[in-house]
Amino acid sequence: MPPAGPTARSDFRHGLPSFASHNPDLGRRTAPRRGTAHDGGVTASRTGKVSIVGVGSVGTAIAYACLIRGSAGALALYDTNTQKVRAEVLDLNHGSQFVPHCPVSGSDDIGVTAGSAIVIVTAGAKQDPGQSRLELAATNVAMAQALTPQLLEQSPSAVVIFVTNPVDIVTYAAAQSVDAPPGHIFGSGTVLDSSRFRYLIAQRADLAVGNVHGFIVGEHGDSEISLWSSVSIGGVPADEFRIDGSQVFGEQVRSEISADVVNAAYEIIAGKGATNLAIGLSTARIIEAVLGDQHRVLPVSTVQRGAYQISDVSLSLPTVVSAAGAGQVLEIPLSVSELLGLQASAATLNENWAALRAT
Template identity: 30%
Template structure:
């Protein structure tokens, strides 16, 4: 009987990569997990440590260190390599170093014969995802960034605490840049199917103090609050990577806010930005085009203008005047 081995590689075995690996192993998402890092000893150490989890999990995942040459038959390559922002920096400020890392890495991966899906968490994730797409030559549907998936989760967590409901009963997204210019799509956020804005209207006496703009600011800044206290974030994004990977292998057709290369959707082209998309075994099946309000459409345009300005710094398009 022929058996397909679900094979995944993680490039970058720092805190994000190792956290993603830990989630993947514990959930039994793949059969074989390859750990790749410029620090080969670190990759070996993480592989050994992770392999000692298997006796305590429900399924077996083989974990071992690897090199770029070993990636030819991998289904999904997860990229987490890159520098975290330093105090006072934004994610966008890490672009120069991150872009150079991809320029060295992606040709080596493609030379192995790799023809699967790239799943990218390296920041600034929207521009790095676009850069990987250009460097790899793969279809846009198979180069995917984590986008605003984590931001959307953070938004749901904040709302769940305010409303005292499970965050998994809240549906909605932030869109645009995974960064300071993102925005919440309030017109499409629901709680158990009921519009959140309607809930606010009906419960003014109880919820009238809620400031929507402040909630968005809290979503934007919480990553830096974590960074300030413990150096960087890794559990949330690690689990987000595992969640997206599981949806790919299960062919879930789940809708997740991801960094996607747009080609006319939302009136935008030749840019990678956070939008809800249907994820399948083949990558992005479709981008969900929400009917945004005029205000939301303008916020989306401004967020993409910010991304384009930084894209120009590594040779894509032209720098434009950004109004935020």
């Protein structure tokens, strides 16, 4: 999606009619139905309209993941690129025979998002050669501040979830731009990072990922923190897990895994240009927690209100996600080094926000 700073704001207000055939019920919550998506052997109800803003590689991956998992009752795609959004809508609908029923509409008119239960925002500028991260953040923050009020005009009760990077800064800016109910605006945070963490642990343990529990917290970025002290592998703490009597997760292995989690995105981007498939699946999982009112604990990015003595900054902590959005933050016991690292991550984000305001 083209950069959407203040100069592009009118693109979010005006456009052409939706490309999908007219469906008068598409903008309303549909009747509850049983979905076919499974997570840990549990099937949950999926209902409600989900809109995705931005149909680049991430937005389309989220839409595709929602379709194959049966995550939503209806999907709406919004992008200022007329030809691209039409093509993606057609491509997704052409596979409708093979997935749970889920109408897909799309438009370059923001009205296509009206009546959404959830709005996912992936739109934003990509980093140009020679452009600093701070400059990129300024562009995407301006987009979020302009776009969020317009999305809530279309869907006043929607839960708005940001995936656009830098997600913590963008989420904070969006939350400050509107007077939304608590928890109705949050970011995808470190849900994907935590999945990478669990995968790498499972590889070393030679077990399925579902047997591993653990979180990455803090910034979705270089200052994020691996919570090794609370990692559980089949119910066994990481520091006690052994194979043939030998400790698996010593200090060096822990450091390697933590570094691999931080560097994972860089490696993928170097090889294929973008990360999209795993973030598509992880975002679909967040959507299911909201639409299914699952009260699922996920490390999403929210504006903190005192957990671990951290306030007025958006970062990821284990959070109860339900139909009300992002709710209670769970304060998992931390080691001293983990707590100091988390607070340092918060300080880094605060410094970045202060630098943005000074530009």
